[in-house]
Amino acid sequence: MEQEVGSCLVCRKHRGEVEVPGGAIYEDQLLFASHMLIPNGQAKSYLGILFIEPKRHAAGFEDLTDDEAKAVGLLTSRLSRALKMATQAEHIYLHRIGHHVDHLHLWLVPRYPGTPPEFWGVKVDEWPGAPFGGPGEIAELCDRVRAELAKN
Numbered sequence: 001m002e003q004e005v006g007s008c009l010v011c012r013k014h015r016g017e018v019e020v021p022g023g024a025i026y027e028d029q030l031l032f033a034s035h036m037l038i039p040n041g042q043a044k045s046y047l048g049i050l051f052i053e054p055k056r057h058a059a060g061f062e063d064l065t066d067d068e069a070k071a072v073g074l075l076t077s078r079l080s081r082a083l084k085m086a087t088q089a090e091h092i093y094l095h096r097i098g099h100h101v102d103h104l105h106l107w108l109v110p111r112y113p114g115t116p117p118e119f120w121g122v123k124v125d126e127w128p129g130a131p132f133g134g135p136g137e138i139a140e141l142c143d144r145v146r147a148e149l150a151k152n
Contacts, residue, residue: 005057010103013037014055021045021135022142026079026149030055030071033079035138036107044132046125047141048087048110052076059102076106082148083108086141093121 005011012018014032026033036049052075054068064072080092089110096106111124112131119127133141 008057008103009101010053010105011057014053021138023139025050025142025145026075028071030068031075033075035142038134038138044134045138046109047131047133047137048083048089048108049125050079050083050108050145052079052106052108054104058104060098060104061096063104072106076108078149078152079145080108081152082145083110085148086144087112089113090115091120093124095122 009018013020013034018037020034021038022035024032024034031052032055033050033052036045036051038045052072054064054072056068058064058068061069076094080094083089084092087110090113091111093109093111094106095109096104098105109124111120114129115124115127119130124130125132
C-alpha cells in the first residue's frame with residue numbers, strides 16, 4: 001500500500017496541513033515527534049501515545065538512511081525516558097504497526113499504574129480506567145514531556 005508523499009497523512013502533518021494536538025514535542029531536520037491525533041469522530045485520545053516519525057517519507061526501517069536510523073534510536077530512548085517521567089508510567093511500550101499509513105511511525109505507549117495485566121501491551125487503551133484526554137489535557141502532557149526532554 002504505497003502512498004504518494006502529497007497524500008500521506010504523516011507528510012501532511014509535517015508540512016503543517018494537519019493540526020497536531022499539543023504541537024511538536026521534538027523536531028529536527030530528520031525527525032518529528034508528537035502526540036497521537038485524536039481519532040476521527042472522538043473527543044479524546046489515550047493520553048501519552050507518542051509517535052516518532054522520519055521527516056523524509058520512508059515506509060519502514062529498511063528505508064531509513066544510517067543517519068535517520070541512528071537518530072530514531074537515540075530519540076526513542078530519550079523520549080521514552082521523558083514520557084515515563086512525565087506520566088509516572090510503569091512501563092513504556094514501543095510498537096511499529098503501520099497498517100494504514102505507509103510512513104514509518106513508532107508508537108511509544110505508556111502503561112499507567114494500576115493497569116490490569118489483561119490490558120497490557122496493545123490493549124492498554126481498552127482498560128476502562130485508562131486515562132483519556134482532549135486537546136487541553138494532551139497539550140499539558142506534551143508540555144511535561146518537553147520539559148523532561150529538556151532536562152536530559
